Amino acid sequence: MDAFSRLGLPRKLVIDSGMLDQVIRGISKVAHPDAGGEARDFEEVRKAGEVLKSPPGRLRLALELAGGDLDPRGSVDGQVMDFFAPVAGLLQKVDGFVSARWASRSALGKAVLDARVPSLKTEVECLIGGLGELEASLVERFGQFDESGWEACLSSMAETARALAFVMKWQAQLRAATGKLFEALLGG
Numbered sequence: 001m002d003a004f005s006r007l008g009l010p011r012k013l014v015i016d017s018g019m020l021d022q023v024i025r026g027i028s029k030v031a032h033p034d035a036g037g038e039a040r041d042f043e044e045v046r047k048a049g050e051v052l053k054s055p056p057g058r059l060r061l062a063l064e065l066a067g068g069d070l071d072p073r074g075s076v077d078g079q080v081m082d083f084f085a086p087v088a089g090l091l092q093k094v095d096g097f098v099s100a101r102w103a104s105r106s107a108l109g110k111a112v113l114d115a116r117v118p119s120l121k122t123e124v125e126c127l128i129g130g131l132g133e134l135e136a137s138l139v140e141r142f143g144q145f146d147e148s149g150w151e152a153c154l155s156s157m158a159e160t161a162r163a164l165a166f167v168m169k170w171q172a173q174l175r176a177a178t179g180k181l182f183e184a185l186l187g188g
Helices: 017-031 039-053 055-065 084-103 107-114 117-148 150-186
Strands: none
Touching: 017 039, 039 055, 055 117, 055 150, 084 107, 084 117, 084 150, 117 150
């Protein structure tokens, strides 16, 4: 499905999120089954909105529409790979803390371990922040892709899509790590 066409929007990667929300709300009001619309149409609008609200989803759709190939084994921006070791190392630290916390039998042992939580949480937040900045810089490329024409930028678009996939995956893993920290603390 061409989400741009489904929502009546021009094929552009740079989209104003407020305008997109307005378009989705307007079309959803008409397409909603309670307003006399068809359930299938309403679901299409919902899915189109999800794709276009997500920068990686929007970029993957643009690649598909322009006839590009998103080979997951292609090159990835060096800035992204600079995060690989820090993210992996921190996830291991969090898992190590959680394992040690669950294995600890004494209140003193747990208290000693719990003293590590603020620094672990700070490290997680810093990495999430750095990944957020990287995500923003990758999304900034969308304007260049629109300006140059998607067909002329297929390889750059594919590399950016792969980079965004890593960034989004790592952000999700780090958010889950924060949850693991709090679960371990609440677990007694």
